[in-house]
Amino acid sequence: MEKTSEHQNLLAQMRHVADGLGKTLAPFCEVVLHDLTQPEHAILAIHNNLSGREVGAPATELGLARAADPAFEQVIANYPNTFPDGRLAKSTSIGIKDSEGQYIAALCLNVDLTVFRSLNTMLTQFGSVDTAAAVNETMVLSGADAIHRRIDQFAARLGTTPRALKGDARKALMRELKESGLSDVRRAMDIVAAYLNVSRATVYNDAR
CATH class of the missing domain: 1.10.10 (Arc Repressor Mutant, subunit A)
Structure with missing residues (x-):
């Protein structure tokens, strides 16, 4: 797909959106901006790189499907995903359309669930008590x-x-x-x- 001035402007604005989200959600969420007009070199920007991909890497299967079908769902939120090294992720993909209704970009958020599951395990362990303990004390406020x-x-x-x-x-x-x-x-x-x-x-x- 040939890039028009509208496409270039939208992509430039989305770079700023990706940058802001990356800074806000660091370090647990990878933020990736895809240029769907150039699927073979789709990744324009990647922040908090958790997947090991690089700028210029190709689009994912989801990106290719969206680029090929203007009727493809625009927002797919909180779907299960997996990083290349096997870590579980929660992902959200947001399609960006031009004035003619064609997809030209996608903004993807990939959250590393590993750290949160580990944190949940630690909090559960920390919050557990020994109900069989001989001491039973109360600290009721008064x-x-x-x-x-x-x-x-x-x-x-x-x-x-x-x-x-x-x-x-x-x-x-x-x-x-x-x-x-x-x-x-x-x-x-x-x-x-x-x-x-x-x-x-x-x-x-x-x-x-």
């Missing part, structure tokens, strides 16, 4: 610590911070503290006011 923890959890559910809570959210928080019994903790209102950085009068008003 007082101010318990109130702080509940406020932090409440704010996190709203995607904000305790001191950023506004009127309606504070009222909902006070209802939750009351329902959990934490509003009965000694000096609870003072603790809440200090943690939210508001006055005691504000907290009492929110608790009504």
Whole structure:
């Protein structure tokens, strides 16, 4: 396929997209930009190289299929893949079309699953406990610590911070503290006011 000025402009812009994604997703995700107008030398850019391929390498079977069929699915997300050395990968392929609806490029993301599976195994091992151990201890929070923890959890559910809570959210928080019994903790209102950085009068008003 002959490259037009439109194709060259699209490919130039996609180089920047690939570069940005590569920097953002480093080092666990390989980002590859394919020029489907030149399938024998398709790879234009490769970031976080996990597959050992080089710029100028040919298109994959998926790339060839997409280049040959404008009706080919444009986004194929999270499909299983394998790196040349056998490592398992999760891949996403995004086709880029020109103004006439022809595929001219593909942006591919290949995530190395090996490190995440190893991390999951380590976290599982780290989080395991010996239920047959002779010692059984509890570290239940009480007082101010318990109130702080509940406020932090409440704010996190709203995607904000305790001191950023506004009127309606504070009222909902006070209802939750009351329902959990934490509003009965000694000096609870003072603790809440200090943690939210508001006055005691504000907290009492929110608790009504």
